[in-house]
Amino acid sequence: MADAILFGLAQKMIENLGSQTFQEIGSFWGVEGELEKLKDTVSTIQAVLQDAAEQQSHNHQVKHWLEKLNDAIYEADDLFSEFYTEATRRSLVSGNKVVKEVRTCFSCSNPLAFRYKMSRKIKAMRQKLNAIAEDKNKFNLKVDNVETNDMSRKRETHSYVQGEDVIGRDEDKQKVINLLFDSNVEENVSVIPIVGIGGLGKTTLAKYVYNDEEVQKYFELKMWACISDVFDLKIIIEKIIASSSDNALDQLQSQLRKKIDGKKYLLVLDDIWNDENWCELKSLLMGGSKGSKILITSRLRLVAEITGTVQPFSLEGLSQEKSWDLFGRVAFKKGQEANNPKLVKIGREIVNMCQGVPLAIKSIGNLLHLKKKESEWSFVKNKIEANVTQWGEILPILKLSYNHLPSHLKSCFTYCSLFPKDYEMDKETVIQLWIAQGLSNHQTKTNN
Template identity: 55%
Template sequence: MAETILYHTVTQIIKKLGSTVFQEIGLAWGVEGELHKLENTVSTIRAVLADAEEQQATNCEVADWLEKLNDAFCDADDLLDDFSTEVLRRQVMTQNKRLKKVRNFFSSSAISSKMTREIKAIKERLDAIAEDRKKFHLIERPIEMRVGNTKREETHSFVHAESVIRREGDKNNIVEMLLDSNIQESVSVVAIVGIGGLGKTTLAKLVYNDEVVTKYFELKIWVCVSDPFDVKLIAQKIIGSEEGNGLQFEEVQNQLRTKIDEKKYLLVLDDVWNENRESWLKLRDLLSGGSRGSKILVTTCSELVANVTGQNSPYVLKGLSGVVSWSLFKKMAFKQGEEYENTSRVMVGKEIVQNCKGVPLSIRSIGSLLYYKDTNAEWLIFKNKDLSKIAQEEDIILPILKLSYNHLPPYLKRCFVFCSLYLKDQKIVKRELIQLWIAHGFIQSLYENQLLEDVGDLYFMGLLRRSLFQDIERDEWGEIVSFKMHDLVHDLA
């Protein structure tokens, strides 16, 4: 993902070289021709960066080439900054009447000669690196226009997975297990098991918010576990403590027991990876104070984890049926009515859906990706080239998310890479994130007087539609307030 930062650096260099300041410098110091040649070289390299990024994952030579390129561009950027600083310094000096003799600094032959040498040196260095690109057969791709892409973002209606995916049967089965009163233990476990991207968390939320479930349990608690499986930390989340390590374990234990004592509670432990039986038993002992009929609902990718919790017959979540898979895909990949007009694309789309193996996250990611490809040829290339490489793998979700990332336009890649700096399961406030994007120069207005915050909102929606975010929280007007990075997306960083 570092290549997106490289792309940003390259774009900044091109902007600097085309700026009024450098046009004046070029004319005044007689280096206009050299600056123009440097700009052409940089533009030529930028055109192949997207293809190089895709190839570097499987080609070490391309990865090395990108590292050399990054070093050279950083030096070029520093050089241009040095010249800009020198111009500013000399302009300040000329404002001092005692230093009138330096007013003619623009005509200084020493400065002109030094600048010419250094620009030629960095250009020759970049030319040599650019020449190496030919042996990798990198494809030049046109620079995507921001106006076109962002308007397309606006017209793509966001589809909630739960509005398309029918998990009513699964939800009813889980609810029935939670309401089972023929259990002697004070607290028992129900485990939902399935590979990443199947929708375990979404299903658990549907159950958690079910009206019957809400009436049946006196207390409901939701805890995202992930790694590491820290009993004290989980207990703190259950009691809602924000004091962190400031509490002693005995204090946490006492508060936990006070909270659940003699209550029939439902505790959801989402995304559990712990395979250590001793840690689980320690937590379970802490949770034994509720009244009979209390339940712990666990979501996990591992049947071994389910066994550790004492649940020998976990609820194994399966992929979507072919009909539901296609319904979700066409809502993500086609504009309204388009599937009826383009039968060729429908045929390709149905072959692509088969390779998604009924995994909702895969279907959503690929569908959103293809929405932005306008021709049948692009769909075929994706199916035959990109998708065919991963179709035979047992776990396809991470490779598909990587594909989704690779096909992001550069301006969205920068924003996504920044998001990956947040910790797993950390709540991200949307408004604050957009302000940080603006502060780092990732957001640019599309036309005069357009607010950067509005552009940032379009960028955010572009990432959201590609299934890179989860746990969306909205205000009373339906506007998104906060979210989290998708659990699996952190593995791309």
């Protein structure tokens, strides 16, 4: 997905080069012609970036071309930063406009030397990017109609879910609840793993159970913690007791024991990827009264077998009927399904290929929601057919949804990969970061 960041940088360069401020600065220093040529070169390259990104997985030459381009675009971005910073330092820029009258101090700093230096650097950068742009012709890359950001608008899980939004899991919910209420166990605290491949809805099922009215009455204390791939004992205990991260580990352990000792509690440990430190954590959790339960979700059966005190609950895909129900809710507007028998036929074929995986079904449903033409639906179906060959292979489906995002939205999406896994993002902060990086604008923020 680094191609999306590359696209975003190219878009930022084009916008800067086309701005009135850059044009006036370029005119003042006599480099406006070079800047305009550079803008045309970057625009030419940007137009084929999407096709190049799709080809790089099976074409090593294209991949190498993108790597060279990536280095050059970053160099160009640094050059423009130097250019603009120098203009600001010399008091050529006031707000977003070029000052018409040059201040006295400007004449003391040898502007001719700087003009020559920048002109030479910009020309060299243009020649470098021109050479890369010419290389693209070797690959027969398709030109994409580039969208502008004017169009646009953590996995730290939480415990809440709307029951009516959960489709096809009522039976699974009842089975898990029966395990929670089972008193015919030797241990005071028993561990129940839910295991299944990614995208099946393990977390959703755990939420569905966690928020059940009878479950709420049954347990004196309920807690939720998302674990993910870092099984750090201190962090996990902090999440469980919602305590300050400044507390030492021994203090946290003491707080946890006080919180649960003698109480019949339910604890959900969501998305466990390894069993490191499990024994130590488990020993801290054994102080609950009889009937306490720990519900674990994991993709890995080995983790489920090591942590569980009962047989893991294996979550399967949705039935054909429920899969179609979920897809229909997402892909069709109300009443649209009955009026589009051809789309229904293609949709059912797509749902079959999703193998009952809710995440894949919803992703493709969202992708098709605004597409009305049979040809568009057939194109998506053929893409899935070409990439999904066996059970559990939902990543190509999710990648297909990503590929169909507008390019400026790909940049925003990819930017989020810079955050650590399970990082809880604040929407307004992320939007401001997008704007600061030139990936979005103020209009995007106000519309979303």
